[in-house]
Amino acid sequence: MSVALSGAGQRRRGGISEATVARLPVYLRVLTGFAESGVATVSSETLAAAAGVGPAKLRKDLSHLGSYGTRGVGYDVEFLVYQISRALGLTQHYSVVIVGVGNLGHALAGYGGFGTRGFRVAALVDADRARVGEQIAGITVRHVDELEAIIAEHEVSIGVIATPAGAAQDVCDRLVACGVTSVLNFAPVVLSVPDQVDVRKVDLSIELQILAFHEQRKALDPGKERSA
Amino acid sequence: MSVALSGAGQRRRGGISEATVARLPVYLRVLTGFAESGVATVSSETLAAAAGVGPAKLRKDLSHLGSYGTRGVGYDVEFLVYQISRALGLTQHYSVVIVGVGNLGHALAGYGGFGTRGFRVAALVDADRARVGEQIAGITVRHVDELEAIIAEHEVSIGVIATPAGAAQDVCDRLVACGVTSVLNFAPVVLSVPDQVDVRKVDLSIELQILAFHEQRKALDPGKERSA
DNA sequence: ACCGTTTTGTGCACACGTTCACAAACGCGG
DNA sequence: CCGCGTTTGTGAACGTGTGCACAAAACGGT
Missing domain, CATH: 1.10.10.10 (Winged helix-like DNA-binding domain superfamily/Winged helix DNA-binding domain)
Structure with missing residues (x-):
C-alpha cells in the first residue's frame, strides 16, 4: 500500500x-x-x-x-x-486563523513569532459573541460563524486551535472542510483528520508529565544521567 | 509493587x-x-x-x-x-514555578492541566515590580528576586520559563543553581544546561515553520500524501 | 470439562535516525 | 605552483523505533 x-x-x-x-x-x-x-x-x-x-x-x-x-x-x-x-517554504506567505480567544489565544495573538517569518494572522475567531469586536494585538475578534468566509477570503492554509477540548474536533472538522490542510492544535485532545491534513500538537500537560517521569527516574537512580 | x-x-x-x-x-x-x-x-x-x-x-x-x-x-x-x-511518576506531587507573567505566563497559570495531575503551581514570578502582588488564577505574583527562596520553600523541582528570549538563559541558570532539574522552556532560545538537567522546549514558531514546510510540499506535489 | 473465540504479549524483520571516521575540496602561505 | 591545515559532505556502522504475525492465555458457551 x-x-x-x-x-x-x-x-x-x-x-x-x-x-x-x-x-x-x-x-x-x-x-x-x-x-x-x-x-x-x-x-x-x-x-x-x-x-x-x-x-x-x-x-x-x-x-x-x-x-x-x-x-x-x-x-x-x-x-x-x-x-x-x-x-x-518561508519564502511564501501563509495566512493563519486562530480559533479561540481565551488566555491562550490571547497569548498566541500577541506572540511575535507570527509576523516575523511569513506568517500573518488573518483573523481571531471565538464562539463567544461577547468577545466579538474586541481588539487584540491590532486584530479584531470575529465570530466563529464567519470562519468559512474568513478562510475563503484570506486564503488561510493554517489553522490554530486554541479552544477548550470539547470544541476542538468540531472546529477542526470545519477548518478541514474549508480546505485548511495544516492544523496546530493546543487543545488536549487527539484530533482525527483525513490523511492529507497535517496536525501538530502542543500540549503543556504532556510535556509536564514527561518531565515528571524523568524527575522520578532521577530521584530513584541518581548519578547516571544523560539528556538530549 | x-x-x-x-x-x-x-x-x-x-x-x-x-x-x-x-x-x-x-x-x-x-x-x-x-x-x-x-x-x-x-x-x-x-x-x-x-x-x-x-x-x-x-x-x-x-x-x-x-x-x-x-x-x-x-x-x-x-x-x-x-x-x-x-x-x-504522577503518584508523587511536583511543585512548579512559572517565570514570566506575560500573555503566555498568564495563559499557563490559568491552564487547568496543572492542578489535575499532581502538579501544583507554587508561584508565579516576574521581573517587573509593577506586576508583583497581582492575583492570577488565585496565585499571587512575586518578584523574581525571591526565586531562590520560593524554590527552597516549596521544594520546586520543575521550572517553566515564559520570559522573553533575552532573559531565558539567565533565569534557567538561576533555576538550575537552585537545584531545579527539569525545565519547560517556552522562550525561543536554545538553553544550555548541565547534563543532569532535562529541558523540554515548546516553540510556536518552530511548529508553524514545520507546518509551512508540509504546506509547501503539498502545494508542489499534490495527491500522494501520508501523514503520521 | 472442553473447545472456539478473542485479545494480549512479543520475537523478528525492517526502516529510520544518529554517530563515527575519512576522503575530497578549498584557501593560504611560501 | 605546490603542499599544508581546515572543514565539508558522506559512506558505513550502530542503535532505536515501528509494524507484522503468531503463539500463549483467558473467557464463555455448550
Whole structure:
C-alpha cells in the first residue's frame, strides 16, 4: 500500500526527513542571530554548538537540502539563511486563523513569532459573541460563524486551535472542510483528520508529565544521567 | 509493587524508551475519558484508535511497564490509569514555578492541566515590580528576586520559563543553581544546561515553520500524501 | 470439562535516525 | 605552483523505533 519512493536518490524536493525538518527552524533562528551580529561565515562546529546538536548531525541535515557551504571555510550565514528559508517554504506567505480567544489565544495573538517569518494572522475567531469586536494585538475578534468566509477570503492554509477540548474536533472538522490542510492544535485532545491534513500538537500537560517521569527516574537512580 | 526481575530481561526499572514515555500521557488522558464514561475495560484496538496510534505500538508500549491486561478481554481501565500514572511518576506531587507573567505566563497559570495531575503551581514570578502582588488564577505574583527562596520553600523541582528570549538563559541558570532539574522552556532560545538537567522546549514558531514546510510540499506535489 | 473465540504479549524483520571516521575540496602561505 | 591545515559532505556502522504475525492465555458457551 505504501508506494516506496524508490531509493534512486533521496534528493527529491520533499526528500527531507521529518527529524531534519524539525531542526531546520532552530538552525534558522541561530543563523539569524549570527547574521545580526555581523558574522559572515560559520563552521558546522560553531553552528552546531549554538543549536545544541552535534556537528555531524548538523552537516547531514544541511546536506539534505544541497551542497551549500565551502570546505575549509564553513557556511555563508546569509546564504544559508536564505536556503533554509526556501527549503522550509518561508519564502511564501501563509495566512493563519486562530480559533479561540481565551488566555491562550490571547497569548498566541500577541506572540511575535507570527509576523516575523511569513506568517500573518488573518483573523481571531471565538464562539463567544461577547468577545466579538474586541481588539487584540491590532486584530479584531470575529465570530466563529464567519470562519468559512474568513478562510475563503484570506486564503488561510493554517489553522490554530486554541479552544477548550470539547470544541476542538468540531472546529477542526470545519477548518478541514474549508480546505485548511495544516492544523496546530493546543487543545488536549487527539484530533482525527483525513490523511492529507497535517496536525501538530502542543500540549503543556504532556510535556509536564514527561518531565515528571524523568524527575522520578532521577530521584530513584541518581548519578547516571544523560539528556538530549 | 516489587521489582520484576523474572522473564526476559528487558524489564529494567527505567527501561522505558523516550518515544514510549511521550505517548503514555496520551493514553492516560484517553483512558481517563473512558473511565469517566463508565467504560470498565478496553481492547488495545479501541484504545489505540482513540489515541491515534496503531494497536501493536500501543501494546508494546504498555508491555514495557508490565503485563497488565487480560488476554481475550483487554485492559482494565482504572487499573491501567493507575499503572500509567505510577510509571510516569504522577503518584508523587511536583511543585512548579512559572517565570514570566506575560500573555503566555498568564495563559499557563490559568491552564487547568496543572492542578489535575499532581502538579501544583507554587508561584508565579516576574521581573517587573509593577506586576508583583497581582492575583492570577488565585496565585499571587512575586518578584523574581525571591526565586531562590520560593524554590527552597516549596521544594520546586520543575521550572517553566515564559520570559522573553533575552532573559531565558539567565533565569534557567538561576533555576538550575537552585537545584531545579527539569525545565519547560517556552522562550525561543536554545538553553544550555548541565547534563543532569532535562529541558523540554515548546516553540510556536518552530511548529508553524514545520507546518509551512508540509504546506509547501503539498502545494508542489499534490495527491500522494501520508501523514503520521 | 472442553473447545472456539478473542485479545494480549512479543520475537523478528525492517526502516529510520544518529554517530563515527575519512576522503575530497578549498584557501593560504611560501 | 605546490603542499599544508581546515572543514565539508558522506559512506558505513550502530542503535532505536515501528509494524507484522503468531503463539500463549483467558473467557464463555455448550
